Amino acid sequence: MKVKKGLTGLLLVSLMATLTVPVQAAEQTTLIHANVGSSYTLTIPKETTIDVNALTTPLNGTIKVTGNILSTENVVVSAVTQPLHNDDQNADLPYTLKNGNQAFTSVNFNQNDLKSTKEVQLQIAINQEDWNQAPAGSYNGSIVFNAELQ
């Protein structure tokens, strides 16, 4: 009887040891990510000279945007004009920045536009009446372009 009990105890110990062995295979997944940020370059004309009495003068170069943006994004280019000013006479010569026949406010460039050859030619428009009233002298002004990713 004693021998039997001893055997039973031994079997029990062995069984318990077997049950505590952990599962020896597992599968794990690693996600591989890369995020490429949007980037773009705005190109604008550096300088334009306006002939006297010219009603329309194209800027000496086009507006274009190149780069890499999402299909859901746009690069919006807008401009703020600074007056053509005559320092000697302290006088301004009014002008309008135009895109074709319309006053320029902004232009959108989408993903495809950035990879294509889309360019926008803007013009300086000055009325003849303003030319007629302009005091003699040299006039200098500037246009500030702003590009924003939207």
Added chain:
Amino acid sequence: MKKMISSGLTFMMLLSTVVTPICAAETTDVIYTQGNNYTISIPKTVNLKQGEEVNTQIQATQMNVSPTEKVQVSVNSGLTNGQVTLTHDNGTDQTTSKVSLTSNGTAINNNSVVASFESQDLNAKEGGTLYFAGLANNLKAGTWKGQMTFDIKVVNK
């Protein structure tokens, strides 16, 4: 007379004790088996970069395996010709990154062993670091995703 009976009774009891049979000698084996016990940490996410190699670690945070065995981590799936494929969010564009066990090393493939651990050593006996080659520089903006799956198992040395 009472005293004699008492002595006789005492004698009989002693006799009874002596005649109890002696059992044969027995042995109890005391056995305990410590099962293999380990924890392997596989990186959940790896963030790749354009033009720059990135590496990531496969680590053991708990390790206790028998002397005749080792814990082995291998690639189950995710590689094609040694490259992991990433797909752009647009679902169409794809790019790849070579995966190796050394910096700028030879590409590994599915089933390649990427790390093994032995005994109670938390340091990888072999492998343990995965190197992902830098991505192309002309990728479309956006998020690119791929995945690799690993097998972890105990094998004989």
